[in-house]
Amino acid sequence: MALLEAKHITKQFGGLTAVNDVSLTVEAGSIVSVIGPNGAGKTTFFNVLTGIYKPTKGTIIFDGKDITGLRPDQITALGICRTFQNIRLFNAMTVLENVLVGMHTRLHAGLWQILFGTPSVRAEERASLERARELLRFVNLDHQRNQLARNLPYGDQRRLEIARALASSPKLILLDEPTAGMNPQETAEATNLIRRLRDELGITVVLIEHDMRVVMTISERITVLDYGTKIAEGLPEEIRSNPRVIEAYLGKGAAAHGVERVEG
């Protein structure tokens, strides 16, 4: 069953077309990668999916509902959450609080309930703390929970972003370059974590990634964007040998030289 269906998405800024008629179907329980050279429109595409930009044209169906034009918070409440290319944590908050913020859409305490400290609010707070700790343990950050987010090392910040996204209990998580700036060891760990998101938590994953080794190991399907247009889509093996993809990455003439350079 398709969890996400983006149909003919186009996004224009003034005269610039950042995303041009891109369609993407994501099956529930799969891991899908969106790749492409810098400036291909991948992040803009994510921003359209999560409601930060409204698409100029096209529709997005998520879990059977049309979510085109909904506000980002409504989309998150329906079950799509994301991380950012350049990490965007709430720096002055603790690790634990970052995760608690992620839970916002799943908590229901209203103004008056909070003011009167009703038992339901207290129970909810307790439960959310438990849940946040669980998530932190899942990404192996529980021991850091009282640190301020800004004091975490880089790799931990990436994992915290994932934990924060998980806190909204998403059905679909969008990861924007989750291994950017990592060394091979950290990259391997991150790859593993992404796989566990799907295998253990049953969350569907869409990621933007530049590291071809990561893409080729974990994705079940790959979509390739170039200049805002989808130029290829398929299984990793198909993408690996697709001449248009090689051309997009390495320029004309490189296609003849084969595949290895794409991977490197």
Next chain:
Amino acid sequence: MATDNRQVDQPASLWTQLRTMAGRGPAPYVLILAYAAIVSALLLVNPTTGLGTDMVVVLFLLLMFVIYRAPTILAFKLTLGTILLAVVMPVFGVLNPFYIDVVTKAGMFAALALGLNVVVGFAGLLDLGYVAFFAVGAYLWGIFSTPQISNIVSGMEPLHGSWFWLFLAIGLAVGAFFGVLLGLPVLRLRGDYLAIVTLGLGEVIRVLATNLDRPINITNGAQGIKDIGRPPLFIEPVFQAFGITISQVQEYRLYFYFLVLLVLALTVFVVHRLNNSRIGRAWTAIREDETAAIAMGIPLVRMKLLAFAVGASFAGTMGVIFSALQTFINPPTFDLLRSIGILSMVILGGMGSIPGTILGAVIVTLLDLQLLPRIASELAALQRRGVPIPAWFDPAQYQRLLFGLLLIIMMIFRPEGLLPEDRRRQELHHDEPEPAPVSKTVKPAAESAQSAEG
């Protein structure tokens, strides 16, 4: 390595030792009680007005913060604090009316500053027109309790003072309503634009207050409204029971002192509750990174409006109290300088920090109403005795200079304020035994660590 550390620590070690000693066992209790006893005795034995008493009052307020920070049990803090504020201060107030007025004002500004702190400190929205909501509350009671109301609703008589209590709640609601009304159009704006627009809105309210004496006389224009109603007194019997007779003026003084104290306590409670809830976390998230906050599912406009409305509602209520306390209001009371004065309280104490904001309000009010005028009069006295002090040097006249320097210096050297908010302490009430029940989908920590490494 170890020796290095010791060398670095050495200059502070005497201080550290003293602190550990003062914080151990019964020492803090004894020290604080001694401090409290000395200060109370000084206040009650010599209740004259002068530089000496000024200093003792400062020490008294400092004592509040010492109690707040001291490593003692909560019950001790609460008991001592209550005795000092509810017994020592009022008795001193009966003996010397000047200082309790200053303390009442400080409490009022602390509550106002806490409201602004919700907007600026928690949600990160720089509101330069905050005093507008204060004005709305003040004019609300000012109009309804004086003959002004007859100009608007013909035949309606000014309300009796006992309506004041209801108007505290109405002030809250009207403040919140105006907060939403003014907030709705502007809260989509980015931070610095928002600051200028709220400043403009604040000015609009002031201009309206000045000009709405025509075509219908609503605000009585630049002359302002006088003889604003006060709530009826009911604490007289309490004093008579003790055989004390006090004048009505003194009684009102105590009345408003306790009222302000009560409202301040309520404000602290509300702000604290909100800050430690999903709403408070959402505000902080918005302050830290709006885009990330939206992506985490936080409804941006609704949360900002809520912050605006909460802040404005405190201001509305304090406005009602202010107009009854002063019995006179006019448009210049609510100018930009007042907004900036409240802002500098928040910034001095620490944006986002509740104790910091109260500290900031107390310091700024004391400086503004008590210490600077006192220094000015002492200087004038010296000058009369022939000490060459230039005539233009009158510290009481330079409020703007004071606020301005305060803002610049704080921004350059300590933008987080004197008592910064402490995020790390938040979780203290949840230090219960470790591994909570693990759900089926999530593996225990050790295992997940292993698999992440593998």
Next chain:
Amino acid sequence: MAVEATTGAELILTRRSFRSFMSEVFGPLLQVFLFVVGSAVALGGVVILLAVVLRGTREDIDLLQGTITILPQVIVDGLVRGFLYATIALGYTMVYGVLEFINFAHGEIFMVGAFVGAFFGAALASSGMLTTINPILFVIAAVLLGMAVSGLLAMSVERIAYRPLRNAPRLVPLISAIGVSLVLQDVMRMIAVNTGLGFNAQFRTPDLGQPLVLAHMPIADERTIPVSVDSRSLIFIVVAILMLIGLNYLVNITKLGTAIRAVAQDRPTASLMGIDVNRVIAITFLIGGALGGAAGILFGMRVGTINPYVGFLPGLKAFTAAVLGGIGNITGAMVGGIVLGFLEAFVASYLSLFTRGQFSGASYADIVAFSILILILIFRPSGLLGEVVAQKV
């Protein structure tokens, strides 16, 4: 032969650059001129229409005739207000262009300029030269003096109160700027009160001549009333136009202007290209401050009496003008100033007339200005001339 060829090429080059020179220096002014005419015609049309519609509501006076009688004066008033806001707005917009920072204290820089003029006038008066000095010389000297003091002051403020905060979160330098503005108000008050100039300082000038009568307008029963511009307004408009020409030359033609525009576009890249960013920012404050100072002198000269708080409202409105025109855009600031100035002048003059004096136009003009600010920010935050920029995520 070879020599001739080079000369030919150079000639073409100069001719070409002369044309681009003209278009870059005077093009923006042409745009400003179009907005002046447009605003005057549009608003004039609106009030005349309103007068026709509301004619029946007043028996005491002929509304249409009253409207037309004061119209020329209102247009002159709009021009003066417009150029006032335009010159101050330039300071906001240039600083915003390079730093994305609202220099809240700019209104006070303007106020200091006005006081420099008042001091200059007082100094001349006390030495007895005020009656003998050539009025034109006086205006030039006062404007230059005001520009120098305000420019240097703006530069020092940047150095002391803004530069240490350049990488702090957005609101931090803004709060510092609010502080600077309060400090400048009180320091100026301290100086003015203690040097004998007084809180309400008189701006003394030599005799600047009689009002210039432009035409005689016939009204009913064969009387005419003179349509005139007073000399101070005229000086204001002329000097403001000269400054705008100078600024356009500076920004669009000179190497320094290129550097400023480069820093505004992309600070890190500009510094990689060998531009001393700190210096460029300092100079931007110098230029913006100098323009503000000149505006202060002209303003003081026109109104005659100033006080230390006189910078606040014009500052706020000039910021509105900068936003109206598209903040960061120099031509936009001028256009925004003109449009706002005209709107205000019309509201100030006609609101009382049309509401039988129930609403005082002068007070509600402020409300109109702020309402415009809010509406613009909500519906077209990029302003009249700005471009729509995508939010960066």
